[in-house]
Amino acid sequence: MRQLRTVLLKFLCVAAMLAAGLTAAGTSAHAATPNRWGFAVVDVTSGVPDLNHQAGSWPVGPTVTVTPGGVGQVFVRFPAIGIPTGGVVHVTAITDTAQWCQVQKWSMSGADEIVAVQCYRYGGIPQFAPFSIVFSESTGPLPAPKAFGYVHWKPAGGGIGSQYNSSGAANVVTPLSLGTWTVRLPGLGSSGLAGNIQVTSVDPANPARCKASDWTPSPAEQKLVVRCHNATNAPFNTGWNLTYQYERAITGAGIPPKNFGYTFDNVPANPGPYMPVPPAVNYNSQPPFTNDILGAGTGLRLVTFHGIGVLQDDVQVTAYGTGPEYCNLLTTWGTFGGDAVVRDVACYNATTRVNQPSFVTYVSAF
Incomplete structure (x- = not known):
């Protein structure tokens, strides 16, 4: 017995x-994804950033810390989640000006993971801006239909540096032309648009920004294009990180967290409030709650994730399209009555705000 x-x-x-x-x-x-993860809002150049917006898979006690580097550069230390190689990092600038932040490199230091982040004003002028950052590393399978995958493409045409695919297949990257690559994520397919995409430039020496475009799903795979530009609007070969999520958090986690969501603002001229379609691009982990988008002026979009706003949390944004446009966050999002309110996603062409499609993803630690 x-x-x-x-x-x-x-x-x-x-x-x-x-x-x-x-x-x-x-x-x-x-x-099953993830092994390690961490996120933060880096609002200081030295010390401990905002405790309301940092969390990770480390034990209770330590916090994320930041040390300054050169002009516009900081080093973000995630405690006790270091890995020898691999993983993926995304960053989004939080500023009311035409700026972006990019990853320079990340590596293990003792038990910790350190990420070097560099921020620029349009034109390639180094200048610190607050930013949100998320790091994760995943292995193992994930039962369909949920799907998660990422690719780190090395700078200077160095090939795939790290990757993950929850179906167990190998991701494929094919350079097309200057600053343009096709990315195939086999086994993570869908019959229509479904999920969310985040892209971040990775370059240790040159100002660069990257985005997603030409998203073509099929039942066999997700196929899309990554496009990168230099300090101005010229196509540019650089490194980048891409993450695809479908009914999983941007960290790769499932439950927990119970509270996460994403949306694709694919009609950026719609004054709203509107809920993007198809529904599979506008996911909320706590139905019947959903997400909606409201215009807040040219190039400004107020995004509300209803019913899942729980501290500590993180938001990432990526522009979508074939041109040189890019997006950041106007200010740090807030949580009000259980909602997470992103006020606002801001998109630019050079230094001018423009209506631009964008991907937005939200995750709570809980």
């Missing part, structure tokens, strides 16, 4: 783990 109870308990544990999108194996080699 005791042996029967033991077997039954093991069966129930495995069933519970599978329901949460996990596997029964205890090693990271068999874990």
Whole structure:
């Protein structure tokens, strides 16, 4: 009887783990995404950034810390989640001016993960701006239909530096022309537009910004194009990070967190409030709550994620389209009555605000 109870308990544990999108194996080699993750809003150039907007898979106690580098550069230290190689990082500038922030590099230091971030004004002028940042590393399968994948393309045409695909397939990157690449994520397909995409430039020496365009899903794969530009509006070969999420948080996690969502503002001239369609691009983890978008002036979009606004949290934004436009956050989002209110997503062509499609993703630690 005791042996029967033991077997039954093991069966129930495995069933519970599978329901949460996990596997029964205890090693990271068999874990379902993610292994490690962390996010923060970096609003200082030295010390501890805003505790309301930082969390991670590290033990209770330590915090994210920041140290200054050169002009416009900071080093973000995520405690106790360092990995020798791999993972992916995204950053979004938070400013009321035409600026962006990019990743220069990331690496393990002791038990920690350190990310070098550089921010620029349009034209390539180094200048610090507050920014949101998220780091994650994943391995293992994820039961369909949920899907998650990422690619780090090395600077200077160095090929794929790290990648993950929750179907177990290998992602494929094909350079097309100056500053343009096709990305295929096999096994993560859908019959129509579904999920969310985030893209961040990675370059240790040159100002660069990257975005997504030409999204073509099929049942077999997600196919899209990454486009990058230099300090102004010229196409430019650089490194980049891309993450695709479908019914998973930008960190790769499932439950927890219970509170996450994403949306695709694919009609940026719509004064709103409107809910983007198809519904699969406008996901909210707490139905019947949903997300809506309201115009706040040319190039400004107020995005509300209803019912999932819980501190600590993070927001990332990526522009979509074939041109040189880019997007950032006008100010740090807020949580009000359970809603997460992004006021606003701001998009630019050079230094002029323009209506531009964009991807927005929100995640809480809980």
